Amino acid sequence: MDSRLLTSAVTLRVNGTVHRLTLDNRSTLLDTLREDLDLTGAKKGCDHGQCGSCTVLVDGRRVNCCLLLTVACDGSEITTVEGLSDGWSLHPVQEAFLARDAFQCGYCTPGQVCSAVGALREMAEGRPSAVTVGTEPPSGAAEIRERMSGNLCRCAAYPNIVRAVGDAAERAAEWWERTP
Amino acid sequence: MTGTTFGAVPWGPPLGEPVPRLDGRAKVTGSARYAADHTPAGCAHAWPVPAPVAKGTVTAVHRAAAMAEPGALSVLAHDDAPRLGDADDRTLAVLQSPRIAHRGQVVALAVAETLPAARAMAAAVRIECAPVPPDLELTPEHPRLVTPEGAESAQGDFPAAFHGAQVRIDAVYSIPPLHNHPMEPHAATAQWLGGRLVVFDSSQGSNAVRDALAALFELEPDQVSVVSEHVGGGFGAKGTPRPHVVLAAMAAMAVNRPVKLALPRGLLPALTGYRASTLQRVRLGADTEGRVRAIAHEVDTYTSPLSPDWRERATQPTRSLYAAPHRLTRERVAPLDVPSPSWMRAPGECSGMFAVESAMDELAVACAMDPIELRARNEPDVDPHTGRPFSSRHLVECLRAGADRFGWADRDPAPAMRRQGRLLIGSGVAASTYPAEVIPSSARAHANPGGGFLVEINATDIGTGARTVLAQIAASTLGIGVDELEIDIGRTDLPRAPLAGGSCGTASWGWAVHKACGELSRRIDEHQGAVPAGGLTVTVDTTEDLATDDQYTRRSFGAQFAEVAVDVDTGEARVRRLLGVFAAGRILNPRTARSQLLGGMIMGLSMALTETSTLDLAFGDHPERDLASYHVASCADVREIDVHWLAEEDSRLNPMGSKGIGELGIVGTAAAVTNAIHHATGVRVRDLPAQPDALLEAMIAQGRI
Ligand code: FES
Numbered sequence: 001m002d003s004r005l006l007t008s009a010v011t012l013r014v015n016g017t018v019h020r021l022t023l024d025n026r027s028t029l030l031d032t033l034r035e036d037l038d039l040t041g042a043k044k045g046c047d048h049g050q051c052g053s054c055t056v057l058v059d060g061r062r063v064n065c066c067l068l069l070t071v072a073c074d075g076s077e078i079t080t081v082e083g084l085s086d087g088w089s090l091h092p093v094q095e096a097f098l099a100r101d102a103f104q105c106g107y108c109t110p111g112q113v114c115s116a117v118g119a120l121r122e123m124a125e126g127r128p129s130a131v132t133v134g135t136e137p138p139s140g141a142a143e144i145r146e147r148m149s150g151n152l153c154r155c156a157a158y159p160n161i162v163r164a165v166g167d168a169a170e171r172a173a174e175w176w177e178r179t180p
Numbered sequence: 181m182t183g184t185t186f187g188a189v190p191w192g193p194p195l196g197e198p199v200p201r202l203d204g205r206a207k208v209t210g211s212a213r214y215a216a217d218h219t220p221a222g223c224a225h226a227w228p229v230p231a232p233v234a235k236g237t238v239t240a241v242h243r244a245a246a247m248a249e250p251g252a253l254s255v256l257a258h259d260d261a262p263r264l265g266d267a268d269d270r271t272l273a274v275l276q277s278p279r280i281a282h283r284g285q286v287v288a289l290a291v292a293e294t295l296p297a298a299r300a301m302a303a304a305v306r307i308e309c310a311p312v313p314p315d316l317e318l319t320p321e322h323p324r325l326v327t328p329e330g331a332e333s334a335q336g337d338f339p340a341a342f343h344g345a346q347v348r349i350d351a352v353y354s355i356p357p358l359h360n361h362p363m364e365p366h367a368a369t370a371q372w373l374g375g376r377l378v379v380f381d382s383s384q385g386s387n388a389v390r391d392a393l394a395a396l397f398e399l400e401p402d403q404v405s406v407v408s409e410h411v412g413g414g415f416g417a418k419g420t421p422r423p424h425v426v427l428a429a430m431a432a433m434a435v436n437r438p439v440k441l442a443l444p445r446g447l448l449p450a451l452t453g454y455r456a457s458t459l460q461r462v463r464l465g466a467d468t469e470g471r472v473r474a475i476a477h478e479v480d481t482y483t484s485p486l487s488p489d490w491r492e493r494a495t496q497p498t499r500s501l502y503a504a505p506h507r508l509t510r511e512r513v514a515p516l517d518v519p520s521p522s523w524m525r526a527p528g529e530c531s532g533m534f535a536v537e538s539a540m541d542e543l544a545v546a547c548a549m550d551p552i553e554l555r556a557r558n559e560p561d562v563d564p565h566t567g568r569p570f571s572s573r574h575l576v577e578c579l580r581a582g583a584d585r586f587g588w589a590d591r592d593p594a595p596a597m598r599r600q601g602r603l604l605i606g607s608g609v610a611a612s613t614y615p616a617e618v619i620p621s622s623a624r625a626h627a628n629p630g631g632g633f634l635v636e637i638n639a640t641d642i643g644t645g646a647r648t649v650l651a652q653i654a655a656s657t658l659g660i661g662v663d664e665l666e667i668d669i670g671r672t673d674l675p676r677a678p679l680a681g682g683s684c685g686t687a688s689w690g691w692a693v694h695k696a697c698g699e700l701s702r703r704i705d706e707h708q709g710a711v712p713a714g715g716l717t718v719t720v721d722t723t724e725d726l727a728t729d730d731q732y733t734r735r736s737f738g739a740q741f742a743e744v745a746v747d748v749d750t751g752e753a754r755v756r757r758l759l760g761v762f763a764a765g766r767i768l769n770p771r772t773a774r775s776q777l778l779g780g781m782i783m784g785l786s787m788a789l790t791e792t793s794t795l796d797l798a799f800g801d802h803p804e805r806d807l808a809s810y811h812v813a814s815c816a817d818v819r820e821i822d823v824h825w826l827a828e829e830d831s832r833l834n835p836m837g838s839k840g841i842g843e844l845g846i847v848g849t850a851a852a853v854t855n856a857i858h859h860a861t862g863v864r865v866r867d868l869p870a871q872p873d874a875l876l877e878a879m880i881a882q883g884r885i
C-alpha cells in the first residue's frame with residue numbers, strides 16, 4: 001500500500017474464525033466485513049447509525065457497525081448473521097422470523113435478527129429500557145417494540161417482528177447459554 | 181386489457197395457501213445477495229459528487245487533490261466521461277454536459293481501489309460552477325403551471341351544481357414531498373466481459389435496465405445482462421433505471437475493471453425520485469341527506485426539466501370513486517428546477533385519496549351523517565367517469581365488514597368528547613382503491629424427463645413474495661406441489677417480463693406462468709404423460725391474450741379504520757389501532773399478502789404522522805435527506821394493526837382472478853388517521869403530516885384544550 005496511507009494491523013475473531021488484517025484506518029467494521037471478508041449479511045442502509053441494517057454483535061453486544069472503526073475492534077469477538085446458524089440448524093430468532101413472516105424484502109433482516117438476539121439478552125439480564133416500569137425483568141410486546149426501534153424496516157414488517165422476537169425469547173436464552 | 185371472461189378455474193392448492201417464502205431461509209441467514217453484495221475480483225469502488233447548486237453550469241472540475249489520494253483511479257466528469265447514446269429518460273444521460281439541472285445531480289464520479297479512498301476522493305473533488313437563479317417555488321399563481329393533455333375531465337355543469345348545493349365543502353389539502361427510502365439504497369456492480377456488460381442492479385424491473393444500458397452504450401440488448409435476484413424494497417424508486425447503474429457501467433468501462441457503486445442514503449431523494457408535493461382543492465356539493473351532486477378535485481404539482489412528462493396524477497381515483505352527475509378534475513404541473521419526482525407507492529392515488537377522503541369526512545360532519553353511510557349513499561352503479569361497469573367493486577361491503585370488526589356501531593360522532601387523562605381519543609375511516617392492471621409478459625416452463633419442472637421468468641421479488649406466489653401458480657396449474665418445481669427469476673437472461681410495479685406484477689407474470697404451465701401440461705398429455713428424453717419446453721407470451729377490448733373498470737377497493745390518541749399537553753398523535761379490510765380478488769398467498777397490506781398501511785400511518793420533507797428554497801433540494809431527519813415509522817410507532825379481506829370472485833381480471841395489493845394498503849390510510857384526529861380533537865388536519873407542534877397550536881387556537 002501507498003506510504004501516505006495510514007494503516008493498522010488488526011486482529012478480529014469473526015464467527016469463530018481469526019482474521020489478521022492490515023487496514024486503511026478509515027475502514028468501518030461494516031465495510032471490513034462486507035468488502036474485505038465477503039460477509040455481506042450485514043447491510044448498509046444509511047452508513048450513519050440511523051437505520052440498524054448493519055447491526056452485528058461485538059463482544060456480545062449489538063452495535064451499528066457502520067459507526068465503528070475497525071481499528072477500534074482489535075481483539076474483539078464479532079458475530080454476524082452468518083455466525084448465528086451452523087449451516088443446518090437456525091438460531092431460534094431466525095426460525096421465529098421465518099415462522100412469523102417477519103420480513104418482506106429481507107434487506108433489514110440480518111440487522112433485525114442480530115438486534116433481536118442482543119435485545120433478548122439485554123432483557124434477560126434485566127437491563128431496563130425507556131418503557132420499563134418497576135423493577136421486574138422487562139418482557140412483553142411494548143418492551144420489544146421499544147428495544148427494536150433502532151432497526152428500521154421500510155417494508156414495515158414490525159407487527160410480525162414483534163411476535164417473532166416474543167416467540168424466540170425463551171429459546172434464545174438457551175442459545176446464549178450454549179454459546180461461549 | 182381484455183374483455184375475456186375466465187371460466188371458474190378450478191384452482192386448488194398450493195394456490196391460496198400460506199406457503200412460506202421460498203427465499204426466506206436465504207434472507208434470515210444473510211446468504212441472499214443484493215446488488216452491492218457482489219464483489220467480482222479486482223472490483224473498484226465509485227462515489228458520486230453531487231452538484232452544489234440548483235441550476236447553472238460546471239465551469240471547472242478540479243481533480244488534483246482527489247487524484248492524490250492513495251488508490252485513486254479516476255475522476256470522471258462531463259469533460260472526459262465516455263459519450264453515451266440516447267435514452268429516452270434524460271436523468272440517465274449522466275456526465276454528458278456541463279449543465280446542472282438540479283442540486284444533487286451527479287457532476288463527477290470518483291473511482292478508487294477501496295471504498296474509503298473513493299469516498300475521500302469525492303470529498304476532495306472541487307467543482308467550480310456558474311450558478312443561475314433557480315425557479316423553485318410552486319404557488320397557485322406560478323406562471324408556468326399548465327394542464328397537460330388528458331389531465332382534466334368534466335361532466336355536467338359543476339359550477340352551477342356546486343353553487344346550488346345545500347351543503348358545500350371547499351377545502352385545500354397539502355402533502356409535502358415524500359421519499360421512498362427503501363432500506364436498500366440503490367446500488368449496482370458492473371463489469372465488462374469482452375464486449376458484454378454484466379450488471380447486478382437493485383431494480384424493480386431489470387428488462388428496462390437492460391434496454392436502457394443497451395441504448396446508452398450502443399450495444400445489442402443481448403450483449404447486456406442485468407441481475408436483480410434480491411432487491412431490498414423499492415416502492416417505485418427502483419421502478420425505472422436510475423443514474424447509479426449507468427454511472428457504474430461507465431466507470432467500469434473507464435477504469436477497465438469491475439466497479440461497485442452504492443448510492444449514499446443522502447443522495448436518494450435527488451437521484452431516485454420522490455412523491456412531489458401536491459396542493460389539492462376539493463369541492464363537494466351535496467343535499468342535506470348527503471347525496472353528492474357535484475364533485476371537483478384540482479391539483480397543483482411540479483416536475484423537473486429532466487422529466488418534463490411526469491406528474492403526480494392525484495385526481496385519477498376521484499374520477500371513478502363516488503357517484504355525482506356534475507364532475508370536474510384538473511391537474512396542473514409546473515416545471516421547476518428541482519430533482520426529478522417519480523413513482524412512490526400508489527403514485528397519484530395515494531396523494532389524491534388523502535384529499536378526497538378527508539373532504540368526504542368533512543361532508544359527513546356537515547351533514548351530521550355517519551361517514552360510512554355517506555359513502556354507501558354515494559356508491560355508483562358504474563364507473564362515473566367512463567360509464568363502464570366495474571369488473572367487481574365491494575367498497576361498501578369492506579366498509580361494513582370493517583365497521584363490525586372495529587366496533588364502529590357504538591361510535592358517538594361528536595368530536596373532542598372522549599378524554600382519558602391527558603389523551604383525547606377518536607376514530608376515523610377512509611376508503612382505499614387502486615387500479616388492477618396487467619401488462620404483457622413471457623415465461624418458459626420446462627419438464628425434465630426424470631421428473632421435476634423448471635419455470636423461468638424475469639419477474640422481480642422486491643419483497644412481495646413474487647418468487648413464492650409464482651411457484652404456487654405454476655404448481656397449481658401443473659397439479660403438483662411447490663417443492664416439485666424450481667422457479668428462476670430476477671435475471672434478464674430469462675424470458676422477458678414487466679417490472680414489479682403498479683400493482684400489476686403478479687397478475688402479469690402469473691398469467692404468463694399459468695399459460696406456459698397449462699400448455700406444458702397439454703404437451704405432456706400428448707406424450708401420454710411420459711416426458712421424452714430431451715424434456716419438454718414451452719415458451720409463451722401473453723401479448724395477444726391482453727390485446728382485446730376494454731369493457732370494464734378494474735380496481736381493488738378497501739376500507740381503513742384508525743383509532744388515535746392525541747396528547748393535549750404535547751400535541752402528539754399516536755395510532756392505537758389500525759384495521760384494513762380489502763376486496764382485491766383472489767388472495768393468492770394469505771401469508772405474504774397480509775405482510776404486504778400491513779406494510780402499505782404502516783407506510784400510510786407514517787405518511788399521516790411523521791414523514792415530511794421540504795424543498796428548500798435556498799438550496800433547491802430536500803434538507804431532510806437522511807433517516808434521522810426524515811422519519812419513517814419505527815417499530816414503536818405501530819401498535820394494534822390488523823388486516824382482513826373479503827372473498828371476492830372476479831372472472832374478468834386474469835386467469836388467477838387476482839388484483840394487485842402492493843399499493844392498495846397505503847391508499848386512504850392517512851385520511852383514516854387524520855379523520856380520527858378530527859374526531860378526537862375537533863381539529864381538521866388538511867396539511868400532512870399531523871405533527872405535534874401544529875396540532876397543539878390548532879387545539880389551542882380553536883379552544884379545544
Ligand atoms: S447502516 Fe449502520 S445504522 Fe444504518
Ligand code: FES
Binds near residue numbers: 153154
Ligand atoms: S424487510 Fe424490507 S426493509 Fe425490512
